[in-house]
Amino acid sequence: MTKRAVIALGGNSLIKKGQSGTIYEQFANTRESCRSIVRMIQDGWDVVITHGNGPQVGALVLQNQAAKDITPEMPLGICVAESEGLVGYMVQQCLSNALKREHINKSVIALITQVIVDPHDPSLAHPTKPIGPYYTEDEALTMLKQGYQMTRLPRGWRMVVPSPEPVRIVEGEIIKKMLDDGIIVIASGGGGMPVVEKEGWGLDGLEAVVDKDLAAERLAEAVDAHVLLILTDVEYVYLDYNTDAQRPIETITYSSLKEQYHACKFPVGNMGPKILATLRFLEQGGERVVISNIEQGWEALQGKTGTTILPD
Amino acid sequence: MTKRAVIALGGNSLIKKGQSGTIYEQFANTRESCRSIVRMIQDGWDVVITHGNGPQVGALVLQNQAAKDITPEMPLGICVAESEGLVGYMVQQCLSNALKREHINKSVIALITQVIVDPHDPSLAHPTKPIGPYYTEDEALTMLKQGYQMTRLPRGWRMVVPSPEPVRIVEGEIIKKMLDDGIIVIASGGGGMPVVEKEGWGLDGLEAVVDKDLAAERLAEAVDAHVLLILTDVEYVYLDYNTDAQRPIETITYSSLKEQYHACKFPVGNMGPKILATLRFLEQGGERVVISNIEQGWEALQGKTGTTILPD
Numbered sequence A, B: 001m002t003k004r005a006v007i008a009l010g011g012n013s014l015i016k017k018g019q020s021g022t023i024y025e026q027f028a029n030t031r032e033s034c035r036s037i038v039r040m041i042q043d044g045w046d047v048v049i050t051h052g053n054g055p056q057v058g059a060l061v062l063q064n065q066a067a068k069d070i071t072p073e074m075p076l077g078i079c080v081a082e083s084e085g086l087v088g089y090m091v092q093q094c095l096s097n098a099l100k101r102e103h104i105n106k107s108v109i110a111l112i113t114q115v116i117v118d119p120h121d122p123s124l125a126h127p128t129k130p131i132g133p134y135y136t137e138d139e140a141l142t143m144l145k146q147g148y149q150m151t152r153l154p155r156g157w158r159m160v161v162p163s164p165e166p167v168r169i170v171e172g173e174i175i176k177k178m179l180d181d182g183i184i185v186i187a188s189g190g191g192g193m194p195v196v197e198k199e200g201w202g203l204d205g206l207e208a209v210v211d212k213d214l215a216a217e218r219l220a221e222a223v224d225a226h227v228l229l230i231l232t233d234v235e236y237v238y239l240d241y242n243t244d245a246q247r248p249i250e251t252i253t254y255s256s257l258k259e260q261y262h263a264c265k266f267p268v269g270n271m272g273p274k275i276l277a278t279l280r281f282l283e284q285g286g287e288r289v290v291i292s293n294i295e296q297g298w299e300a301l302q303g304k305t306g307t308t309i310l311p312d
Helices: A023-042 A054-066 A076-101 A137-145 A172-180 A212-222 A254-262 A271-283 A294-301 B023-042 B054-066 B076-101 B137-145 B172-180 B212-222 B254-262 B271-283 B294-301
Strands: A004-009 A046-051 A108-110 A114-117 A129-135 A150-153 A156-161 A166-169 A184-186 A193-198 A202-205 A227-232 A237-239 A247-249 A251-253 A288-293 A307-310 B004-009 B046-051 B108-110 B114-117 B129-135 B150-153 B156-161 B166-169 B184-186 B193-198 B202-205 B227-232 B237-239 B247-249 B251-253 B288-293 B307-310
Touching: A004 A023, A004 A212, A004 A294, A023 A046, A023 A076, A023 A294, A046 A076, A046 A172, A046 A212, A054 A076, A054 A129, A054 B054, A076 A108, A076 A184, A076 A193, A076 B076, A076 B114, A076 B202, A114 A202, A114 B076, A129 A137, A129 A150, A137 A150, A137 A156, A166 A172, A166 A212, A172 A184, A172 A212, A202 B076, A212 A227, A212 A271, A227 A271, A227 A294, A237 A271, A251 A254, A254 A271, A254 A307, A271 A288, A271 A307, A288 A294, B004 B023, B004 B212, B004 B294, B023 B046, B023 B076, B023 B294, B046 B076, B046 B172, B046 B212, B054 B076, B054 B129, B076 B108, B076 B184, B076 B193, B114 B202, B129 B137, B129 B150, B137 B150, B137 B156, B166 B172, B166 B212, B172 B184, B172 B212, B212 B227, B212 B271, B227 B271, B227 B294, B237 B271, B251 B254, B254 B271, B254 B307, B271 B288, B271 B307, B288 B294
Parallel strands: A004 A046, A004 A227, A046 A184, A108 A184, A114 A193, A227 A288, A251 A307, B004 B046, B004 B227, B046 B184, B108 B184, B114 B193, B227 B288, B251 B307
Antiparallel strands: A114 A166, A129 A156, A150 A156, A193 A202, A237 A247, A288 A307, B114 B166, B129 B156, B150 B156, B193 B202, B237 B247, B288 B307
């Protein structure tokens, strides 16, 4: 039986530290990210690829602000949709080129994806997710007056937006059908566009962003994936990260990880959602979660590096 | 047997004359555009929807220029991909809401779409397609120095970009399969991202835009459509448009239309490509092309208004 995986690529892996994010840099990084994916497909895996969009959506927000006197500013949900176009196109083209060079005859498609959230999600009333660049205090005060929500962080001020919990991927059933048909699917980019269901109306978009790892987990549920592979910029999940006591986790079971999670052993904004996604996936019957860096995804899947989390 | 149609929505229909193009206007116009599509689906048609992106890609180009000192400017092909995300999301959400309200249980998906062009297409060396806003002569001179290609038009200066001929829709086969499976597909938005095939490498993007009606025709070939329905901002195709001799065409055959086309009876930048797409589709065995305005698409398909073009 074919094994099925959802691969979640970190948005920062497409624009690396020190890069400004030109399209040439982004394409080069995307090609590098495809290496592990090609190896998995060669090995017979069905894959759905999802990706972050932090730097890309940040750039779109900046572009919208810079041009707002000459062309109407688009809301955040629309910037997410635009980033799905941008990143979806890059991954689709790079992956399908890489497969062709390996003489693998598989179709790759990228789907615009919506994700249902709860209209009563507490995050909608209390935005906490920082996006975009850092601002000075003066700039932040001006933006506050213009109606943006801002927060002061150690390095400066940033915009904050709601980040509601993903409930269900709208296109989940179709994505599963495409996988069943042997198609490689890119979906739920940037977490997907958050929408609420309105009685008598249908779906309606929101000014918010959904965490892409939590959305990847919902996607993994929707397609009955065996494995959730989260590729980011660290080789392992670490306990007591960035302290003298920092140590990598190689293998851990669900209950031990849950204990560490509730003891707040992982940074909230970074590794926290990945761990939460991991716990949920295993609770839903997932067989395995692997977390490692983009460069070593294939090796991590084989247990040669990275953190593997297993059911109890 | 199910009838199959490709519906090409004009980009200007989503931002109407006198509108600035806020997201609220665009969503309202998109909902209006869906009315005819819903009627066709109720009537049992398989449909693929494609759309223009002129105003949307123009806005993205402006936003990129306005922010170029703070975040890297994205090339035109990437702006097209972003506009596919934006418009694809709007059409997908509005159409699927409208279908649900009519109790039609059909899935709607939007696909990122690439279109193959010939690397030796003469347009690549001689850009002629105007995009984006009008500039003053001073602004245009500055932009020329920055490397943009500009052209002087009666109302002012505009950027011009290459617009190569579409050869083949990369995702055509998959789109056909989805239609066969009863899925409603949105594809090839803004003509699709133009790519060339490079020996030993694969596909590579270009700084260009493809005419969306010519791309719609390639899409119609790829999915074996019976009908190509081109919805724009005029009710009929007119002979001697905007002259005292202007008269609408109700029904015309392939050969008569071809004769008028070669006698240059249609404006090059506007109706010209629609007529060329029409001729090609009928040459490839298409049964019928209908051209009318967005509001009356359904009525035009039934022959109650609009221009119908039939094989000889």
